[in-house]
Amino acid sequence: MRRLYVFDTTLRDGEQSLGITLNVHEKLEIARQLVKLGVDVIEAGFPASSPGDLAAVRTLARELKGVIVCGLSRAVEHDIDCCAESLREAGYPRIHTGIAVSPVHMAQKLRLSPDQVVETAVAAVKHAKKYVGDVEFYAEDAFRSELPFLVRVLEQVIEAGATVVNIPDTVGYATPWEYAEMVTYVMKHVSNIDKAVLSIHCHNDLGMATANSVAGIMAGAGQVEGTINGIGERAGNTSLEEVIMAIYTQRNRHGISTGVQTREISATSRLVARITGVPVPAHKAIVGANAFMHASGIHQDGVLKERTTYEIINPEVVGVPKNRIVLSARSGRHAFRHRLEELGYHPEHDNLEALYQSFLQLADQKGEIFDQDLHALLGDSGSEESRIMIKHISVTTAGASRATATVTLELDGAAVTDAACGNGPVDAVFKAIDRLVGEPVALEDYTLQSVSRGKEALGEATVKVRCADGGLVVGRGISTDVIEASARAYAGALVKVKRVAAGINSPASVVVADEAPVLQVTS
């Protein structure tokens, strides 16, 4: 296996993200996690940029053990002196210095001729070498440079003592095959490249930082640079976790390994997101909240039969305890039954189909279905012959306490409609149902509570009614609409009373028609 070195610049290039400034405590907390993650190099900051960053790099250099701690500088003596000063107590210090090599940067930004750039680069490396043995040179904007000139610069800085040479795609302009071509070109034409490690550093302006980095690694680069969660200047840097996992998942095909403890990836990502305040998009590869969730029936069925049908990474490998099957209207019977069984329910085949249809109806209203929804669904279902159906409810309110409700029920196979007034919509609906069902009961108690999470959470209404014989009957109703939930609870209680009176013992239930709008409220 070829060993790839992993250079983390979350605390330097990552910190160049708009709106992020990390203090020493925050840098140290992230850096300690990066050590656990097993990166080889931590670029801790740009010591010349401010006294605070110099102090932060100094603290990290002193505190971190068993890892190379690096500081960035321009090819300017003062910057290099600041790096050296901040790295004095590091076990393994590295100074990362360099200068831009593309025509536009040299002419417009630096206002230096190519010869002056070579001279400045060599002088910077020599100056850094006075302090540390390990000097990395970056050829900024290397991808837009003229390759023969890049070769000339790299040969001379290696000659001056650079141990690592970095050829960044500073503005994220490359495509994978072009970046790989540049790596191949450098390896072939830089005569002394065997005396240094070739490093790659990509930006994500065209969304290709990971692809370019992997292409560069396949072409032979020995070190990859990037940040956790891909944070960084503009559109960000290469996401290290993506590159690491690309290398890991393909290790048997490409024979490349890193020293990274992949199980620390998820914790590292969460820590960086928390401390920087930059959230990780849900669909982000490896560390996004959805990365190991399966949403559609065909995928869920596949994963339940054999995980690798739709998962190329075992979530445990990156520190995610397990994948998740998310139930929604796109779920099929396999996933639905699987979750019910996990929750301890073992419905018969026929009942399962009825439950599945109720589940779909609910999922169409609600989106994601949580376990509480399933518990509610199970408690709310009954056999076909014990049902009454709420076909339609319309409520007109006038002021806070007057309402008229018109309710259509399918009762004993026939649709019946009646209307009633009440002190508010729920009272009016109850009175209309009273008229339709015709059982003499007194409402003893009515409660309403949320039983699941989310904007479309289910409301559960519970009613207690006292029958003519003095007994108490309870009805429960579940819906995303509280009036509908209340109607289901009340109708359920009344139908139970009716069935008990008729000597029928099977459980009663109330279902809602799916062919018509159930509820209409006007004011």
Ligand SMILES: CC(=O)SCCNC(=O)CCNC(=O)[C@H](O)C(C)(C)COP(=O)(O)OP(=O)(O)OC[C@H]1O[C@@H](n2cnc3c(N)ncnc32)[C@H](O)[C@@H]1OP(=O)(O)O
């Ligand atoms: C691609 C990258 O990510 S590079 C790293 C980016 N990081 C940072 O910029 C760190 C934060 N920066 C800072 O704190 C400041 O910009 C400092 C301390 C570096 C410099 O501040 P100032 O001295 O005020 O200069 P300022 O930033 O305005 O301009 C940059 C100067 O450095 C020059 N310069 C830029 N890069 C380099 C380099 N690699 N080597 C030598 N000179 C350079 C520019 O040409 C310009 O020079 P000029 O003043 O002669 O025109």
Ligand SMILES: CC(C)C(=O)C(=O)O
């Ligand atoms: C300073 C260098 C390494 C850099 O960040 C870049 O070129 O993107």
Ligand SMILES: [Mg+2]
């Ligand atoms: Mg960069």
